[in-house]
Amino acid sequence: MSERILLNEREVDLALHRLTHQLIENHGDFSNSILIGLQPRGIRLTERLSEMLKKAGVDQVRSGSLDITFFRDDFRRRDEPISANKTNIPFVVENQNVIFIDDVLFTGRSVRAALDAINSFGRPSKVELLVLVDRRLSRHLPIQPNYIGRIVDSVASERVVVNWKEENGSDNVELLSEVR
Amino acid sequence: MSDLSVDHLLGIKYLQPEDIELIFETADNFKEVINRPIKKVPSLRDITIANLFFENSTRTKLSFELAEKRLSADVVNFSASGSSVSKGETLIDTVNNILAMKVDMVVMRHPNPGAAVFLSQNVNSRIVNAGDGAHEHPTQALLDAYSIREKLGRVAGVKVLIVGDILHSRVALSNIFCLQKLGAEVRVCGPSTLMPKYIRSLGVEVMHDLDRALEWCDVANMLRIQLERQDHQYFPSLREYSMQYGLSMERLERLNKEIPIMHPGPINRGVEITSDIADSDHSIILPQVENGVATRMAVLYLLAAKIQR
Numbered sequence: 373m374s375e376r377i378l379l380n381e382r383e384v385d386l387a388l389h390r391l392t393h394q395l396i397e398n399h400g401d402f403s404n405s406i407l408i409g410l411q412p413r414g415i416r417l418t419e420r421l422s423e424m425l426k427k428a429g430v431d432q433v434r435s436g437s438l439d440i441t442f443f444r445d446d447f448r449r450r451d452e453p454i455s456a457n458k459t460n461i462p463f464v465v466e467n468q469n470v471i472f473i474d475d476v477l478f479t480g481r482s483v484r485a486a487l488d489a490i491n492s493f494g495r496p497s498k499v500e501l502l503v504l505v506d507r508r509l510s511r512h513l514p515i516q517p518n519y520i521g522r523i524v525d526s527v528a529s530e531r532v533v534v535n536w537k538e539e540n541g542s543d544n545v546e547l548l549s550e551v552r
Numbered sequence: 553m554s555d556l557s558v559d560h561l562l563g564i565k566y567l568q569p570e571d572i573e574l575i576f577e578t579a580d581n582f583k584e585v586i587n588r589p590i591k592k593v594p595s596l597r598d599i600t601i602a603n604l605f606f607e608n609s610t611r612t613k614l615s616f617e618l619a620e621k622r623l624s625a626d627v628v629n630f631s632a633s634g635s636s637v638s639k640g641e642t643l644i645d646t647v648n649n650i651l652a653m654k655v656d657m658v659v660m661r662h663p664n665p666g667a668a669v670f671l672s673q674n675v676n677s678r679i680v681n682a683g684d685g686a687h688e689h690p691t692q693a694l695l696d697a698y699s700i701r702e703k704l705g706r707v708a709g710v711k712v713l714i715v716g717d718i719l720h721s722r723v724a725l726s727n728i729f730c731l732q733k734l735g736a737e738v739r740v741c742g743p744s745t746l747m748p749k750y751i752r753s754l755g756v757e758v759m760h761d762l763d764r765a766l767e768w769c770d771v772a773n774m775l776r777i778q779l780e781r782q783d784h785q786y787f788p789s790l791r792e793y794s795m796q797y798g799l800s801m802e803r804l805e806r807l808n809k810e811i812p813i814m815h816p817g818p819i820n821r822g823v824e825i826t827s828d829i830a831d832s833d834h835s836i837i838l839p840q841v842e843n844g845v846a847t848r849m850a851v852l853y854l855l856a857a858k859i860q861r
Contacts, residue, residue: 442585442593442623448857455554456581492590 378505378532379522379545387521391502392424394519395471404497405469407435410486411457414474416536417504421473436461438472443485459489466494471519475534477503480515505532505545556854560672560679563688564729572734576698578850579843586622586845596625599856602650604660605682606632606667611817611841612682612692616659619848625856628655643667644674651677656859657852660684678855686720691851692816693726695844697734699836700771702843703812708735713765715741715797716775716824719748719786723816724775728754741765742797745786762797766807773814774799774824790823800826804834812836 379387399405402425409418415437422433441456472486483501490496504521510528522545524532530549537543556571564572585593601620605613613629620627630650647658657678660668665687672679683689701707712731718724718740731738732755740751741759751758759765766772777793787793799813813825813834821827829835 439581441581442595442853444595447595448859448861456578459581459584488594492585492588492592494589 374549374551376547376549377544378524378547381543384504384521384543384545387504388420388424391504391519391521392421392428395421395425395502396428396430398500399469399471402430402433404467405434405471406463406465407433407471407473408461408486408490409435409437410472410474410482411437411439411441411459413476413534414472416538417475417534418473420536421502434463436463438486438489440482440485440489443489445481445485461493464494465490465496467497468494469498469500470496471500471502473502475503476505476507476532477501477515477517478507478510478532480511480513483515484513504534507532556858559855559858560668560681561690561851561855562668562672562679562681564690564693564726564733565688567690567730567733569733569735572694572697572730575694575847575850575854576701578854579694579698579846582622582849582853583843583846586842586849592622592624594624595853596620596623596856599623599656599859600626600628600654601657601659601852602628602630602655603682604630604647604650604658604662606660606662607683609661609682611844612661612689615841615844616680616682616691616848619845619852620659622845623849623852623856625657625852628653643671647671647675647677651675657855678859680851680855683722686722686725688726688729689722690726690730691844691848692723693730694851695840695847696723696727696773696814696816697730697736698847699814699840699843700731700736700812702839703836704770707731710736711768711770712736712738713741713759713769713772714738714775715762715765715772715799717746717777717786718742718751718775719746720778721775727773728756739765739768743787743793762799763803763806766799766803766811769811771812771814772799773816775816776818777820777823779820794823798822798824798826799829801828801832804829810834814840817841 407418409415418435422435425433437460439457439459441454500518502519503517506517506520506523507526508523509525533546535544557568558566659680659682661682662684665685667684668679668681697707714724728738739757741762747758815837
């Protein structure tokens with residue numbers, strides 16, 4: 373397995389700052405906008421972005437988490453069933469702008485499931501997607517992000533892993549590939 | 553662990569403690585789902601479930617049916633009255649005919665102990681036991697233990713008292729198995745005529761004085777006196793039973809502690825429990841019903857995960 377750093381700590385920080393400012397440009401004071409982290413790997417990114425939005429002067433950022441396990445299209449098609457995580461959406465989604473947040477956009481199937489799942493909480497007026505890494509060549513569905521940290525061209529056999537300071541000691545994005 | 557060790561839910565005695573924990577963790581997620589504005593997930597949309605009730609049931613049947621619908625499964629219902637069972641069809645034939653219509657799972661209540669186990673050995677389907685005679689009622693035990701976990705924060709080490717008709721009660725037996733597997737201490741209380749002979753062999757202590765038993769316990773589960781099964785005179789009169797073993801507010805207030813009161817329903821008000829308790833904050837009877845849907849969703853979801861196409 374070979375590892376290559378795609379984004380180092382400083383580059384992750386720059387990308388997060390840029391994404392924060394893009395969000396403010398489009399959503400202003402966030403009075404009608406909600407951040408929804410997709411379980412499990414979008415949660416840390418959601419926390420970071422809401423902190424940075426607060427530092428940038430947006431006081432009232434509402435954020436929640438959405439688990440899509442029961443909406444997946446591969447239930448009973450996997451060898452190992454997936455355990456569900458917590459969904460926490462303590463506000464009304466009706467007529468709000470919802471921003472889905474995930475670390476890596478790969479096939480787009482999780483996002484499709486999330487689009488189904490969010491409807492259980494009402495009808496948002498708009499849904500956007502923010503990802504730290506967009507693996508643009510691997511999509512199975514016509515899904516595109518609105519905010520992108522970094523576009524990565526990778527093949528399906530490679531893995532893109534986002535590490536966070538809180539769990540792994542430093543913020544970075546790695547590309548893992550099998551050595552032939 | 554993300555997978556059950558069993559292919560059917562026939563009884564609590566076949567489950568590992570880890571299975572029960574997995575069911576509870578999954579039920580936590582479904583409890584959140586059934587409190588959403590739209591209480592439905594599409595997980596089981598390609599699964600068909602037959603609910604076969606060879607014995608009367610209101611709440612269990614409704615609870616299973618709701619759980620199935622909340623998971624988007626297709627549901628067919630069958631009750632023995634008005635069916636070909638009265639024409640002499642055997643259980644295996646009845647079920648195989650239903651399975652021939654491409655049904656994936658069977659939820660069955662039957663008056664004969666062991667009916668679910670028998671069926672699981674003879675037909676090709678996932679079986680969920682919704683009560684078989686005086687044997688087991690596993691989903692009731694799961695929802696009871698889940699309700700204790702929710703109310704007290706844990707099950708291990710909790711002292712649970714089960715009061716009433718233990719002899720005829722599948723709820724009592726499944727509860728004893730389930731609570732003991734999770735590390736709780738169980739005692740039973742009731743007249744000796746309603747105690748099965750083997751009860752001590754399960755590691756359960758029998759008490760006959762309700763006031764002393766209540767002093768001992770952290771939570772009390774008041775079973776229904778099964779009037780339809782009282783073919784013998786097990787006690788002189790209902791009035792005498794309720795004086796000895798019925799829970800009243802006066803009795804509860806004599807205790808110098810607060811204990812949650814459970815009841816699997818349907819309640820005989822004024823027999824095993826008085827109305828003022830059933831409707832008070834002591835009672836967790838209605839939360840039990842809500843938890844019933846969540847735990848049944850968890851059981852169906854986890855068993856469906858094992859169906860291969």
